[in-house]
Amino acid sequence: MSPGSYDTPMEVWNQDAVTAARQLIGYRFYVKLGDGSLVGGVITETEAYTADDAASHTFHGETARNSVMFSGAGKLYVYFTYGMHWCANIVTGPDRSGQAVLLRALRPDSGITYMRANRKGRPDAELVDGPAKLCQALRITGDDNGAEINEGRFVLRTPLGRPPTVKATTRIGIRHDQQRLWRFIAISCD
DNA sequence: ATGGGGATCGTCT
DNA sequence: GACGATCCCCATC
Secondary structure, three states, X not given: OOOOOOOOXXXXXXXXHHHHHHHHOOXXXXXXXXXXXXXXXXXXXXXXXXXXXXXXXXXXXXXXXXXXXXXXXXXXXXXXXXXXXEEEEEEOOOOOOOOEEEEEEEEEEEOHHHHHHHOOOOOHHHOOOOHHHHHHHHOOOHHHOOOEOOOOOEEEEOOOOOOOOEEEEOOOOOOOOOOOOOEEEEOOOO
């Protein structure tokens, strides 16, 4: 695949979560600040969650918390966990199928100063190397649950360089369906 | 370098 | 009432 031939962000999130999670590695995710500047970087780690997957919030059907995952692709699903952490997902297609891609890590390329301020005292290598750290660095909270990507303050863009090599492994922190290799990690990435 | 446990509260049974 | 799609600190090697 040559530069310029990437699927658009909308084409990516309209697919099922597993396909989208793999493809999103190398895409770029940002929050737009009030002054128009971007904070974020290259997506280097994702996980897929589907409705027939016991590890997913949607496995037991629609509830108040997970309703955004059933409300159409291209939105942000943000949930609160362990009494203190936020985690962010991109809802994928098919619409209303209860699927999403957890954003687990970025390689920062914009707004480092903002991320350092939100992750005070942490070395640069630990600014956005986990799902809750990512939300902390970009100040994503429950207020952002349901936000439409590329229509408001959240920006998803195609890769700049060559597509990365991607490795699939077991997902982190789950008890059920550990045999599914639905965690995707960038090995080499431009 | 690696591993165990505490923090902390919304969500669902 | 139990447990989590986690992180951080501290102990130990």
